[in-house]
Amino acid sequence: MYGGGNTFESIKATGLENEDPIKLAEFEARIERGEKIEPHDWMPQLYRKQLIRMIEQHAHSEIIGALPEGTWITRAPGFKRKLALMAKVQDEVGHAQLLYGAAETLGKPREQMLDDLVSGKSKYSNIFNYPAFTWADSCFISWLVDAGAIVNQLANARGSYGPYCRALERICAEESFHLKYGHHCVIHLATGTEKQREMMQAAINRWWAPMMHFFGPADKASVHSEILMRWKVKMSSNDEQRNQFLDMYVPKIWELGFTIPDPKLGKNEATGKWEYTEPDWEEFKRVINGDGPCNAERLAVRRTAEERGRWVRQALLAPKTQYVAPLA
Amino acid sequence: MNEITIKELLYKIADDQLILGHRNSEWTGFGPLLEEDIAFSSMAQDKVGQSQAMYQLLHELGEAEPDTVAFMRNEDQFHNCQLTELPNGEYDFSLIRHFLFDFAYAIRFEMLANSSYEPLAKLSKKIQGELRYHTMHANTWIKQLGSATEESISRLQNSLNEAMPYSLGIFEPSPYEAELKSEGIFEGEEVLKEKWLAKITDVINQTQLQMPDISTLTPKYGGRKGKHTEHLQPLLDEMAEVFRIDPTADW
Numbered sequence: 001m002y003g004g005g006n007t008f009e010s011i012k013a014t015g016l017e018n019e020d021p022i023k024l025a026e027f028e029a030r031i032e033r034g035e036k037i038e039p040h041d042w043m044p045q046l047y048r049k050q051l052i053r054m055i056e057q058h059a060h061s062e063i064i065g066a067l068p069e070g071t072w073i074t075r076a077p078g079f080k081r082k083l084a085l086m087a088k089v090q091d092e093v094g095h096a097q098l099l100y101g102a103a104e105t106l107g108k109p110r111e112q113m114l115d116d117l118v119s120g121k122s123k124y125s126n127i128f129n130y131p132a133f134t135w136a137d138s139c140f141i142s143w144l145v146d147a148g149a150i151v152n153q154l155a156n157a158r159g160s161y162g163p164y165c166r167a168l169e170r171i172c173a174e175e176s177f178h179l180k181y182g183h184h185c186v187i188h189l190a191t192g193t194e195k196q197r198e199m200m201q202a203a204i205n206r207w208w209a210p211m212m213h214f215f216g217p218a219d220k221a222s223v224h225s226e227i228l229m230r231w232k233v234k235m236s237s238n239d240e241q242r243n244q245f246l247d248m249y250v251p252k253i254w255e256l257g258f259t260i261p262d263p264k265l266g267k268n269e270a271t272g273k274w275e276y277t278e279p280d281w282e283e284f285k286r287v288i289n290g291d292g293p294c295n296a297e298r299l300a301v302r303r304t305a306e307e308r309g310r311w312v313r314q315a316l317l318a319p320k321t322q323y324v325a326p327l328a
Numbered sequence: 329m330n331e332i333t334i335k336e337l338l339y340k341i342a343d344d345q346l347i348l349g350h351r352n353s354e355w356t357g358f359g360p361l362l363e364e365d366i367a368f369s370s371m372a373q374d375k376v377g378q379s380q381a382m383y384q385l386l387h388e389l390g391e392a393e394p395d396t397v398a399f400m401r402n403e404d405q406f407h408n409c410q411l412t413e414l415p416n417g418e419y420d421f422s423l424i425r426h427f428l429f430d431f432a433y434a435i436r437f438e439m440l441a442n443s444s445y446e447p448l449a450k451l452s453k454k455i456q457g458e459l460r461y462h463t464m465h466a467n468t469w470i471k472q473l474g475s476a477t478e479e480s481i482s483r484l485q486n487s488l489n490e491a492m493p494y495s496l497g498i499f500e501p502s503p504y505e506a507e508l509k510s511e512g513i514f515e516g517e518e519v520l521k522e523k524w525l526a527k528i529t530d531v532i533n534q535t536q537l538q539m540p541d542i543s544t545l546t547p548k549y550g551g552r553k554g555k556h557t558e559h560l561q562p563l564l565d566e567m568a569e570v571f572r573i574d575p576t577a578d579w
Binding site for chain 1: 358419567573579
C-alpha cells in the first residue's frame with residue numbers, strides 16, 4: 001500500500017518556455033527511449049515539482065495509512081494475525097521511509113515534507129480519511145485497498161524517474177504478501193460464523209464508495225495530464241486503473257458470496273469494460289479538501305507524534321550542544 | 329523434575345514477552361522517527377513471537393493452546409512483572425524500559441541456554457541471537473540521548489528514576505528458587521540481577537546519566553503472583569476484543 005489516487009492539479013503554467021530547448025528535447029528523447037532519469041540528470045522544473053508532489057503524497061499515504069490498520073494490531077485475534085499485521089504495517093512505514101528517500105533525491109528534505117503533511121499543505125490518499133470500525137474493516141484494507149494500490153504502483157514502477165521506480169519495485173514485492181494476508185483474513189471471515197460473515201459484508205458496504213474514489217475522478221472530469229503521461233510521471237488513467245481493479249477483484253468478492261452495494265455494477269462483455277454507478281464526486285472533493293470523517297483525527301495524531309518526537313530529533317542533530325547561559 | 333516449577337518459570341517469561349511486545353507494537357505510527365517506528369515494531373514482533381514459542385512449550389506440558397492462554401486469561405492469571413504493563417509514556421520512558429528490560433532478558437536467556445531443561449535451553453539459544461539486536465539498539469540510543477542535549481539527558485534521567493523500582497520487579501524471587509537451582513534449570517533471580525546491574529551500570533557510566541542508588545529503592549513486586557497495576561486489565565481487554573467475540577471461531 002498505500003499509493004494510488006494521486007491528485008494532480010491542473011497545470012496552469014508549464015514554464016517550459018523558460019527551459020533550455022535543446023536540453024528539453026534531449027530529456028524527452030531519453031524518456032521516449034525508455035531510459036530512466038537519475039537525480040543528477042538535467043530535468044525541467046515542472047517534472048521535478050510534479051514528481052516531488054506525487055512521491056511525497058505516496059509517502060504520506062503510507063504513514064497515514066498505517067493509522068487505521070495500526071489500531072487493529074493491538075486487537076488482532078490470535079498470534080498468527082497479531083504477528084502478521086504487525087509485520088504488514090511495519091512494511092508500510094518502511095515504504096514511507098523508502099519513498100521519502102526517493103523524494104529527497106529531488107531536493108526536498110523529509111522534515112519539510114512532514115511539516116507540509118501536518119499543516120495540511122500536502123495531500124495523502126483520500127481513503128484513509130474513513131474510519132476502520134471493526135476487524136473486518138482492517139481486513140478490507142489489507143486485501144482490497146492494497147490491491148488497488150498495487151494496480152497503481154505496478155503502473156508507476158514503469159515510469160521515468162529511476163529512484164521512484166526502484167523504490168516501487170521493492171514495495172510491490174512486499175505488497176504481494178500483504179494482499180495474500182488480507183485475502184486470507186477475508187476468506188476466514190467469509191467461511192466462518194454467521195457473525196463473521198456479517199462483519200465482512202458490513203465492511204464491504206462501508207468501504208465500497210471510498211474504494212471507487214481511490215483511483216481518482218473519472219477521466220472525462222479530471223485534469224488534463226498529457227504532459228505528465230508523455231514524461232512517464234503518470235502511467236495510466238484513473239478509469240483504466242479502476243477498471244483493472246474491478247476486473248481483477250469483483251469476481252473474487254462475489255465468489256466468496258458477498259454482495260457489492262451497487263446494483264449497476266457489471267461487466268459489459270461487448271466493451272470489456274465495467275459499468276457502475278458513478279461515485280459521488282462531490283463527496284470525494286469534500287473529503288479531500290479536509291471535510292471527511294477522519295481528516296482532523298489523522299492529522300492530529302500525526303501532529304502529536306511529530307511534536308512529541310521533536311526533542312529526540314533535536315538531540316540527534318546536535319549531540320554536543322550544551323546550554324550556555326547568555327551573557328546578560 | 330517438577331512440572332510446577334518449570335511452568336512457573338515459563339509463564340513469567342512468556343507473559344513478560346507478550347505484554348512488553350504488545351506495548352512496543354503501540355509505537356507503530358507514532359515514533360519520533362520513522363526508523364524508530366520500525367525498530368519498535370521489529371522488537372514487538374520478536375517478543376510476541378518468543379512468547380508464543382514459550383506458550384507452546386507450556387502447551388506441550390499440558391496447558392491450553394497458546395491462543396487460548398494468551399487471549400482468554402484475566403489480569404490475576406498473568407505473571408508478567410509490572411514494568412512491562414506500564415503505558416508507553418513518552419519515548420524516553422519506552423526507551424529506558426526497553427534498555428532495562430532487554431539487558432535483563434539477554435542475560436536471562438544466556439543463562440537459560442545452559443538449562444538442564446532441554447526444550448527451554450534450545451529455545452533460549454535461538455532467542456539469544458534476537459535479543460542481541462535489542463540490546464544493541466538500546467545501547468546506541470541510551471549512549472546518544474544520554475549525552476546529547478540538556479532536555480534529552482534530563483528526560484532520560486527522570487524515566488530511569490521512575491522505571492528503576494519497577495525494573496527490580498523483574499527479579500521478584502520465585503517460590504521455587506532453590507529447586508530451579510538444584511535441578512540445574514535456572515541459576516536464580518538473584519544471580520541474574522547482579523549480572524544485570526553490572527551491565528547496565530557500565531552503560532550508564534558511559535553517559536551523563538546517574539545510576540540511581542538501588543539500595544534505597546523498594547522493588548515493585550507482585551506481578552509474578554498476579555498482582556498488577558490498573559494498566560494491565562485494559563490492555564488485556566483490548567488485546568482480546570476481537571478474539572472474545574467468538575473464541576471458538578477461526579479468525
